[in-house]
Amino acid sequence: MNIFNTYLQYINETILILLKDNNIVLENDNLLEKVVVEVPKNKKFGDLSTNAALVLSSTFKAKPFDVAKKLKLKFDTHHDFADVSIANPGFINFTLQEDVWQKLLFNLLETGEWKYEQFGKNNNLNLEFVSANPTGPLHAGHARGAVVGDCLARILKLVGFNITREYYINDAGNQIDVLIKSVQLRYLEQLSGINANIPENLYPGAYLIRIAKKIKNQYDDTLEKLDYENFFLKVNQLVINEILNLIKKDLSNLGVEMDIFTSEKSIIEKGFLDKVLNILKDNKLIYEGILEKPKGKADLDEWEPRPQLLFKSSFFGDDSDRALKKSDGSWTYFANDMAYHLYKIEKTKGNLINILGADHLGYLKRIESAVKALSSNKIKLVNKVCAIVHLMNDDKKIKMSKRSGNFIMLSDLINDLGKDVIRFIMLTRKNEQVLEFDFKKALAQNKDNPVFYVHYAYARCKSIVKNSNIFDHKFSFEEIKMLKDNNELYLIKLISQWPKVVELSAKHMEPHRICYYLIELASEFHSLWNKGKIDESLKFIHVDDTSITKSKLALINSIMLTIKSGLNILSIKPMEDM
RNA sequence: GGGCCAGUAGCUCAGCUGGAUAGAGCAAUUGCCUUCUAAGCAAUAGGUCAGGGGUUCGAAUCCUCUCUGGCUCACCA
Structure with a gap:
């Protein structure tokens, strides 16, 4: 359907065919991949x-313009083209017959x-x-990665990937100790009724009070x-589950779906860390060694050379080899993460995508x-990296600490x-770009707020349909052929680009293109x-002529259909009226 | 100091992965409501694509160097 x-x-x-006619052999098949068809920026082209001619000029050993002339002779015979012209240095421009667009609309x-x-070909993909660490509910900063990941998954699904959305639960590290210690304080607080002083290195969040109450009710x-x-052993799982529930609730309120939550602990229990070590041993990618002192500006007073178990990460282009064991003999986060990635590789049998925050940049390699x-x-x-979000209120930065x-x-x-607003605005920048999220704009009911603007277009369409008093939305080709005005044809052309937008969005993993x-x-x-105000013939409703109105309704319907598919990717429900 | 990301109009950003005269939105100026939602539209103005060098038919886009901002840099997660 992509024209x-x-x-x-x-x-x-x-x-x-032209190559064959001229007895020329294409020296390299990849050359044809450079040939593209696109919409010229300037309408007059x-x-x-x-x-094509520019790409092939060296193959034909001729000037691009001359190659274009040869191609044009062939193209001229195609009945879809109303005009084929050559522009310097050798672009070939096509103007299509009106009915090509009309047919496209009719078919849609x-x-x-x-x-x-469906270039995903049903291949598996893990996203x-x-x-986020299961130490508290999600904060505003998490929204970006959540929305980018969720929408990317929807896009990749549309082009035929079999995708699993996965949340990795870091339930095995130091931060869990900090969490349980914080909970213990809150629990004792519940029993004594005396407000606890939460030290700086523990979590102060009020949500832990609610969890402490639950523990008190139960025990x-x-x-x-x-x-x-012993306190840890008793409540650890309960606390993590409670917090995961908070996180799941946050995600669901944001319209983000996950297929599976995988626990770090369970990966280790399943023995994936051992598997990793074996693979590394077999490939001679693991050794006991001493890392060089990093040359950073940071205070490294505590640094001392120490033999460690290392992964030969530098063999694959990383800047340095990486430690698998800490000085106290326990495994590093990275070691566990390797186990997790092996787990993903084995079960996915396909490629992997990670959506990460900018603070993980140093971790990618x-x-x-x-x-x-x-x-x-x-x-x-x-690895898709999301840059940070600056929360703003009317151009003033909101500081978070x-x-x-x-x-x-x-x-x-x-x-x-x-x-809806959050989801849309989170995608109004490409993910590598820092995003300014302005509350005032997000609440605005005008063009400052892009979601509003799109909703308004949809609602206007709906309103036209309602006011037309035409309830038969089967359109004959004869009716659609009445759409002849350049402005109307231009909209059909724009609509016809939609599948390409989705496909490119998927190919480059750039969900923001949907919003734009x-x-x-x-x-x-x-x-x-608004042109209808100046030019009567461009109004959508013609009270005295049902067939003209129907032709316009066909256009309106296709616009609604397209906006709906777009909003659907963003998981936003279009507003029927406003 | 190393790595990564970024630098495009006064501001916030797109730019279909190398294509034609670099585009939007804010902000500014000026118009358009007796008529399908003015919550909107139109017009004007605004540029050394950070800077130098290179690659080729052709560069905002690729390579290289310099400058600026952000994130990050054993034993955290």
Whole structure:
């Protein structure tokens, strides 16, 4: 259904014929991959353009313009093209017959939904995202990774990947000790009724009070005399489950779905760490060695050379080899993470994607190295890094600091703004770019707020349908052929780009493109709407002529259908009226 | 000091992965409501794509150096 691919295929076939005609052998097949069909930036160049002649000029040992002339002779015979022209230095521009667009619209409405090229071919893909430590509910900063991951998953699904969304629970590290110690204080606080002083190195969050109450309800004061180790054994799982429930609730309120939550502890219990060590041994990628002192500016007074168990990460391009064991003999986070990635490799039998925060930038190479080592270079790990989000209020930065406990929780954000605005705005920047999230704009009911703008376009469409008093939404081709005005045709052309937007979004793993497209579509629609004020013929409803109105309704329906598919990817429900 | 990400209009950012005269939105100026939602639209103005060098038919995009900002740098997670 992607019209660009249709013509790209035709152009490629034509090139092969031309090569054969001229007894020229393509020295390298990859050359054809450089041939693209795209929409020229400037409308006056027509509907489509191709760089074919520029790509092939050296093969033909001729100037691009002359190659273009040869190609044009072939293209001229195709009945879809109203005009084929050559522009310097050798672009070939196509103007399509009106009925090509009209047919496209007709087919879309017949099918009732967009179809996308299934280049995922049902291949498995594992997408790990959020994976926040289970020490508290999510805060505002987590929203970005959550939304990017969730939408990316939806996009990849549309193009045929079999995708698993996974949350990795770090339930095995130091932070869990800190958590349980904090809970123990809160529990004793419940029993004594005296407010506890929470030391700086423990978690102060009020959510732990609620968990402490639960423990008190369940165990009464029977845990009062326990030392920390035994208290830990008693409540550890309960506390983590309680917090995971908070996190799951946050995710669900944000419209983010997970297929599976995998615990770090369970991976180790299943023996994946041993498996990792064996693989590394077999491939001679592990050794006892001493790392060089890092040359950082940071205070490294405590640094001392020490023999450690190391993974030969540098073999795969990492800057340094990486420690697997800490000085106290326990495994490093990285060692466990290798085990987790081996687990993902084994069960996925396909490529892996991780959505990470910017603070993990320094971690990418070692984990990529790990996946290469553990999969004999067969599995690809793509790391998508989300830059930080600056929360703003009317251009003023809102400061968040962990120490003071002064950071905005995701649940507060959702309560204040609703999930739709958050989801949309989180995708209005490409993920590597720092994002300014302005409360004032998110609450605005005007163009400052892009979701609002898109909703408004959809609601206007709905309103037209309602006011038309036409309830038959089966459209004949004759009706659709009445859409002849350039402004209307332009909208059809824009709509026809939608599958390409989704496919490129998937290919490059860039969900933000969906938002930009929706804004543009909304904008073009609003524009056409207003043209109706100047030019009567462009109004959508023609009271005295049902068939003209129906032709316009066909266009309106296709716009709604497209906005709906876009919002659906973002998991936003279109507003029927406003 | 090393690594990674970024630097595009006064501000916030796109730029279909190398294509044609670099595009939007804010902000500024000026217009458009007796008529399908003015919560909107149109027009004007705004640029050494941080800077130098290179690669080629062609560079904001690729390579290289320099500058600036952010994140990060054994034994945390």
